[in-house]
């Protein structure tokens with residue numbers, strides 16, 4: 355049975371730690387109980403730790419929750435796309451977007467992922483060092499724009515990747531600030547945010563214009579499919595919705611995977627035994643035919659990614675808010691109550707993952723299965739990640755193409771430090787030395 359404990363430390367101390375060191379805060383809360391009440395009076399807030407409690411929230415009572423504060427902040431950038439809509443509208447959007455992630459679509463994307471990664475590998479032939487975070491940001495951006503809207507952004511990928519980073523940094527400032535100033539207030543932050551959104555919108559508007567004039571070029575992409583969608587009244591999607599979904603893909607569909615990969619590169623370099631097993635697998639694999647089928651040949655690479663997702667879940671925090679009063683865990687929770695789940699802390703439960711700080715891909719060797727919701731890098735229930743299989747495919751192919759050609763070593767004397775923004779990135783980037791095999 356799920357129990358709810360009151361936190362013992364004073365409210366102000368909890369609040370300060372949450373804003374100064376959110377990761378430390380969730381790690382401190384995790385062993386305190388299944389659900390920990392922050393005793394925050396008017397707007398009750400809870401930290402949810404146990405898999406049973408998570409299941410109740412994400413699955414059983416899913417209909418009583420909405421995404422709350424996160425949505426309000428993200429809407430500034432992505433408007434009303436799949437990440438931020440609720441209820442029926444969300445259901446309609448998920449239904450029309452789902453085919454973009456079916457197996458047949460992934461089989462097509464696999465070629466584009468490999469080609470884009472090979473383009474980067476060619477450029478890196480001349481390099482001695484690289485910042486793996488920046489490199490992965492630009493690569494995953496070019497992959498998402500090419501696969502989702504058939505657009506080559508290689509000429510301006512740095513400018514666009516920087517704009518995405520700015521929107522994320524500015525969104526986080528608002529998310530963790532108790533007072534949300536309206537976007538129209540001309541603060542320096544709001545102006546910077548608007549400028550970054552404008553940069554992304556310019557690209558999106560250009561792509562939309564081309565897509566409307568030459569729809570045949572966009573067949574088999576998300577944009578091509580969205581141009582065909584009709585709602586219950588037989589109406590096509592308005593341009594605003596197309597813009598919002600494209601913005602959603604830019605924001606949700608590349609930074610998460612880029613951050614994950616940066617952590618994985620750093621961990622592989624710190625674990626020579628992992629690197630040699632990875633190299634052995636890549637060298638022995640039959641990498642001919644459709645790259646989607648390479649996955650079958652690369653179980654250890656996928657274990658590495660699963661372990662990366664455990665230790666460094668890009669979506670390190672999931673928020674839910676109650677849209678109505680709810681009976682749960684033997685008590686009544688008020689409308690507006692906030693529930694916070696941190697996969698980062700949950701994935702470090704030593705009863706499920708012994709020696710939890712150790713990077714050990716063998717935890718995911720075949721046969722090892724973890725109880726539902728003790729491992730949830732892609733969330734769960736109706737709001738779970740639509741791009742999870744895309745992300746796994748992309749991360750696998752990027753690692754294979756790059757490790758076939760290069761070895762990477764860490765340059766900093768210390769371990770990477772996590773910076774929890776909307777997604778969990780390495781603080782101050784991560785320089786690496788590069789050698790050809």
Ligand code: HEM
Nearest residue numbers: 436437606607610611668669731732733737739740741745
């Ligand atoms: C390693 C990479 C990724 C991770 C760890 C990740 C994680 C997540 C998580 C945990 C959620 C649920 C958030 C919540 O419940 O509040 C989510 C939602 C979402 N993700 Fe991902 N994601 C990744 C990559 C991607 C990619 C590649 C795409 C698109 C191509 C994508 C698109 C989305 C969208 C649109 C949603 C909202 C789904 C909905 O509300 O129905 N994600 N992601």
